[in-house]
Amino acid sequence: MTPHGGQIAAYASNDVNTANRLQLLIMLYEGAIRFMSRANEAMKAGNLADKGLYLHKAQAIIDEFKGTLDFSASKD
Numbered sequence: 001m002t003p004h005g006g007q008i009a010a011y012a013s014n015d016v017n018t019a020n021r022l023q024l025l026i027m028l029y030e031g032a033i034r035f036m037s038r039a040n041e042a043m044k045a046g047n048l049a050d051k052g053l054y055l056h057k058a059q060a061i062i063d064e065f066k067g068t069l070d071f072s073a074s075k076d
Contacts, residue, residue, distance in 0.1 A: 025068065032061040 019027065039054035 025065075028061050028064055032058045032065075035061070 016024070016027065035054045035058040039051045039058065042048075042050035042054060
């Protein structure tokens with residue numbers, strides 16, 4: 001961990017705790033994209049362990065998205 005790792009984690013935690021619903025969704029999108037990009041890089045490098053790790057993290061974010069869906073708002 002970097003010397004400022006704890007401070008960075010605290011800052012990120014504060015962002016999540018003070019964000020509104022739209023900001024949280026944007027953070028989730030950005031996180032999913034970031035992890036899928038890292039998985040792609042790991043796959044190209046032949047690092048299957050990291051590829052699996054980052055795909056798992058992206059999938060966890062997608063699962064969180066599913067929890068935010070409001071099916072009662074759909075007309076279909």
